[in-house]
Amino acid sequence: MKLENINKEYDREVLRVDSLELNKGLIYGIIGPSGAGKSTLLRIINLLTSPSQGAYYFHGQPILKSSRELINLQRKMGLVFQKTLLFSDSVWNNVAYGLKARGCCREEINDRVGLLLDQVGLSDLAKRRADTLSGGEAQRVAIARSVAYDPELLLLDEPTANLDPYNIELIEEMIATLNREKDITVVIVTHNVFQARRIADKVIFIDKGEIVEMGSAEKIFTDPEYEKTRLYVEGKVIS
Ligand SMILES: Nc1ncnc2c1ncn2[C@@H]1O[C@H](COP(=O)(O)OP(=O)(O)O)[C@@H](O)[C@H]1O
Ligand SMILES: [Mg+2]
Secondary structure (H helix, E strand, O other), X not given: OEEXXXXXXXXXXXXXXXXXXXXXXXXXXXXXXXXOOHHHHHHHHOOOOOOOEEXXXXXXXXXXOOHHHHHHHHOXXXXXXXXXXXXXXXXXXXXXXXXXXXOOOHHHHHHHHHHHHHHOOOHHHOXXXXXHOOHHHHHHHHHHHXXXXXXXXXXXXXXXXXXXXXXXXXXXXXXXXXXXXXXXXXXXXXXXXXXXXXXXXXXXXXEOOEEEEEEXXXXXXXXXXXXXXXXXXXXXXXX
């Protein structure tokens, strides 16, 4: 996926991206201070927010603004927010939702949902109502639901904020496994630089609506180009 000359204005400009290319099979970590524009960028990648201007390409093809094209593309992406919104229904039905909506047959749905719940360690809770889950369990269900229909791209906005270390580790393992086994490209927004360092191949550092620096996790964390990046990854206050 490629974004070119994207900008987003509300009452003022909150994001400006000259060029951003996301390559298949990698895990990207988006880091930066609160209000930097991380969620805005993720929502633009997901086509949930339309940019004020700019161009958007997927597999080299320009994406036009026809609603059919946008919806087709959106269906190739899974999106998970910090605050999970599950349907007030069983865990099983939550994970099955996207498959049912796409008209999959019952057998395929059963196989797929069973496997996913097993992978996220929630088989025992299949019949539980989603609104009775703990935060960590709910987030694991949300990820299972978002990858049930094999998206090419998984977008996560602070998926482990406020979770306990056990669930954070489980979720990071899930992300790594999905990436490795299914070749899903992942974009994860996190204000936890340690998390980005643990799981990302490439890190995008955003400040004040601009990409300050993008590079391999190794480079960003050990030898960044910019002083601002160095200060941020060292946990210092940047102005
Ligand atoms: N719907 C909106 N209307 C007006 N301003 C917004 C809206 N959404 C985000 N913003 C502003 O855009 C800036 C970037 O927000 P956001 O992308 O949520 O930052 P981050 O996720 O990095 O904390 C913030 O100043 C925020 O107040
Ligand atoms: Mg945000």
